[in-house]
Amino acid sequence: MQIPFGQPSLGAREARALMRALRNGRVVGNGVLSLKAQAHLRELTGARHALLTPNATQAFELFLHTGAGAAGGFLGPGDEVILPSFSYVSMANAIAARGATPVFVEIERETLGLDPVAVASAITERTKLVLTVHYGGMACDLDGLLAVCGERGVPIFEDAAQAIGSTLRGQHLGTFGAGACLSFHATKNVTCGEGGALLLDDEGAMRMAEIAHEKGTNRSAFLRGEIDKYTWVGTGGSYVLSDLLAGMLDVQLERTAELNARRLEIWDLYQAGTQWLEDAGSVFRCVPRTGCDHNGHIWWMVAQDQALADRIIDGLRGEGIQATFHYQALHASPFARQHLGTDGLDLPLTTQVSDCIVRLPLSSSMNRKKAETVMRALKKVV
Numbered sequence: 054m055q056i057p058f059g060q061p062s063l064g065a066r067e068a069r070a071l072m073r074a075l076r077n078g079r080v081v082g083n084g085v086l087s088l089k090a091q092a093h094l095r096e097l098t099g100a101r102h103a104l105l106t107p108n109a110t111q112a113f114e115l116f117l118h119t120g121a122g123a124a125g126g127f128l129g130p131g132d133e134v135i136l137p138s139f140s141y142v143s144m145a146n147a148i149a150a151r152g153a154t155p156v157f158v159e160i161e162r163e164t165l166g167l168d169p170v171a172v173a174s175a176i177t178e179r180t181k182l183v184l185t186v187h188y189g190g191m192a193c194d195l196d197g198l199l200a201v202c203g204e205r206g207v208p209i210f211e212d213a214a215q216a217i218g219s220t221l222r223g224q225h226l227g228t229f230g231a232g233a234c235l236s237f238h239a240t241k242n243v244t245c246g247e248g249g250a251l252l253l254d255d256e257g258a259m260r261m262a263e264i265a266h267e268k269g270t271n272r273s274a275f276l277r278g279e280i281d282k283y284t285w286v287g288t289g290g291s292y293v294l295s296d297l298l299a300g301m302l303d304v305q306l307e308r309t310a311e312l313n314a315r316r317l318e319i320w321d322l323y324q325a326g327t328q329w330l331e332d333a334g335s336v337f338r339c340v341p342r343t344g345c346d347h348n349g350h351i352w353w354m355v356a357q358d359q360a361l362a363d364r365i366i367d368g369l370r371g372e373g374i375q376a377t378f379h380y381q382a383l384h385a386s387p388f389a390r391q392h393l394g395t396d397g398l399d400l401p402l403t404t405q406v407s408d409c410i411v412r413l414p415l416s417s418s419m420n421r422k423k424a425e426t427v428m429r430a431l432k433k434v435v
């Protein structure tokens with residue numbers, strides 16, 4: 054049996070949504086289907102504002118146009134943004150592209166999210182933003198980060214790309230900081246192939262984001278009938294998602310609880326089925342934060358050394374099971390070493406996680422039977 058790492062669950066409802074959008078011929082962005090999906094997203098997350106974007110990467114770039122990403126201004130040369138080195142390249146790239154400096158710090162072992170103690174010692178008067186990741190849809194130490202950043206007056210941006218449907222004490226991840234991004238890439242729990250969203254709370258930031266969303270124009274106000282013509286009023290980009298995809302996304306958003314429940318069933322099965330590996334001291338695994346209801350986006354374990362991680366990944370592949378590694382530490386990347394001077398930076402946990410993490414197949418298209426096959430194969434290859 055071949056078990057792929059992941060496969061989105063797309064069916065007749067998504068196909069009908071696409072056909073509906075095609076038939077009504079309104080496939081550009083910011084049309085009725087986008088407005089509907091945005092309303093749906095606000096309802097689901099409790100965020101005051103939501104703007105659909107072509108991906109999470111651009112949602113963060115859009116956020117940087119609002120000025121909310123830098124205490125009292127826009128991000129630029131001389132500014133620093135603290136973020137985990139164990140994270141996706143998009144955010145670090147957007148910071149560097151603005152001439153600001155990504156400052157990479159250590160993660161915590163339990164969730165692989167940003168470590169507030171490391172953040173506290175990295176904050177300087179140049180720190181304009183702290184960017185945290187809810188890895189695998191699991192809440193990072195938000196209380197710790199909010200305390201540290203609140204004290205120093207530094208805004209937090211939550212990379213909630215993987216966190217649709219995840220909550221901490223009932224509050225949706227992505228609604229704790231100054232802004233957040235969500236991803237609807239095909240690998241995510243809820244998908245429209247490629248897609249994303251920016252969540253915001255502040256009215257002023259939302260007004261700027263609306264302008265930046267539409268290439269620096271007041272087209273959104275025009276579409277609402279508030280003005281006769283639209284024109285250039287700020288800086289921005291082309292950050293709008295097609296209504297074709299927004300219609301499909303709306304259907305997937307309706308299915309959030311179902312899609313997350315399917316992942317969680319597999320996540321729980323893996324967690325129970327690998328206890329023996331942790332008891333033997335061979336791996337460490339996620340310890341979900343108290344009060345966090347997560348969405349089962351990723352199931353991971355970190356092997357005691359790279360040889361074991363490779364043996365597991367290669368061995369499972371030999372059994373037709375696509376297990377895989379994840380992010381390569383950003384501070385050790387060629388770009389960071391060459392342009393950000395990170396050569397001497399020592400982040401031991403990040404390095405171990407980057408070298409030794411193993412993710413097992415997990416998606417809403419999987420079933421218990423396949424997950425049990427994975428557990429049996431794991432016993433065989435370790």
Ligand SMILES: Cc1ncc(COP(=O)(O)O)c(C=O)c1O
Pocket residue numbers: 107108109110111140141143186212214215235236237238248249
């Ligand atoms: C934590 C995290 N942030 C951001 C992204 C980028 O998402 P997108 O592909 O929607 O830009 C990813 C992609 O996997 C991710 O895992």
